[in-house]
Amino acid sequence: MHKSGLIELEAVIAVARHGSFRAAATELGMSSTALSHAVAGLEARLGVRLFNRTTRSVSLSEAGEGFVATVAPALSDIHGAMEAVNDRRHTPGGTLRINSSVGAARRILTPIVLKYLRRYADMKVDLVTDGRLVDIVVDGFDAGVRTVDNVPKDMIAVPFGPSLRYAVVGSPGYFDTRPLPFIPQDLVAHTCLRSRLPSGIIYRWEFERDGEAHSIDVAGALTLDEPTLILEAARQGAGLAHLSEWSVEEDIVAGKLVRVLEDWTPLLPGLCLYYPSRRHMPASLRAFIALIRENDR
Structure with a gap:
């Protein structure tokens, strides 16, 4: 019929x-x-x-x-x-699901997510952290947050926040018996904390100054796959760590970590919120994007 x-x-x-x-x-x-x-x-x-x-x-x-x-x-x-x-489409409501790296989640939690929830009392936010880059459409997320270079090409990106920078750090105790490195090549004489990416690849530490670039597969007895573990190991003097500047800045100020090779770590593009399409965008996501731009002024 x-x-x-x-x-x-x-x-x-x-x-x-x-x-x-x-x-x-x-x-x-x-x-x-x-x-x-x-x-x-x-x-x-x-x-x-x-x-x-x-x-x-x-x-x-x-x-x-x-x-x-x-x-x-x-x-x-x-x-x-x-x-x-x-x-x-007009009034934020329901649940906004966002996938993010752990570091990015820390950066957006206080200035954006909590402010968003205070402003829109009917909203809920499900912020899921993941080291691997997931397909936000397949996994049912409204948006993702990653560094610019990790945003899929078919997504619409909204850059926000300051530029990103990495830092090489070690504990004061670590440097008691070791000289400070002044150029990336000096790392061959140091114990480094190696980082395994979600893909399984060991991350090569990247440096650049005045057009001279180096990508180094550092040596070390300990390999970790989670930034907070690498940070804790660095605090305990287990080796040098290569981490995002924002994750170590408080420890540097407090004297718990010493920064080296600072002139070899250039500014990089920062974070992006990304989503699949502007068509039929829910009001919840539209309001979140507006708040990101407001916070970025």
């Missing part, structure tokens, strides 16, 4: 409500002829007459009364669901 469209069901409900094809057509913004054809077409497919018609009146048949009693509540639920979805 041909599947009836909403307009045919709406036509039947409107005629039943008004007892008039003309009044129903006016309500739905249709011509009386078009509405009459919609109702007649539905009756033909159902094989029953829904309305008894005379030149002076229109009334539901027995079959029509049963049909309307069943369809009207269902149609109301459908309209309610459509309105609820439409409201999300």
Whole structure:
């Protein structure tokens, strides 16, 4: 059987409500002829007459009364669901799911996420941290947060925050018996904390100064795959660490870590919020992007 469209069901409900094809057509913004054809077409497919018609009146048949009693509540639920979805285009509500690296999550939590929740009391945020780069569409996320170089090419990116910089650090105790390195090549005489990327590859420490670049596979007895573990190992004097500047700045200021090779760690592009499309963007994501831009001024 041909599947009836909403307009045919709406036509039947409107005629039943008004007892008039003309009044129903006016309500739905249709011509009386078009509405009459919609109702007649539905009756033909159902094989029953829904309305008894005379030149002076229109009334539901027995079959029509049963049909309307069943369809009207269902149609109301459908309209309610459509309105609820439409409201999300205008008013932030529901849950905003964001995938982020651990470091990026720390950077956006206080200045953006918590401020967002205070501003939009009906919102919830599900911030999921992951070392690997996931497919945010497949995994059901509204957006992701990563460094610029890790944003997939088919995504729309919103850069925000300061530029990113890495730092090479070691504990004061580590340097008690070792000289400070002044150029990247000096690292061959040092114990370094090696970092395994989510892909399984060991990260090569990258340096650049005045157009001279070096990518070094540092040596060390300890390999870790989580930045907070690398930071803790560096604090304990286990070796030199290559970490984001923001993750070590407090330890440097407090004297818990000593920074070296600073002139070899240039500024890099910072973080981006990224998402798949601007079409039908929910109000929750639109408001989050607006807050990012507001916070970035």
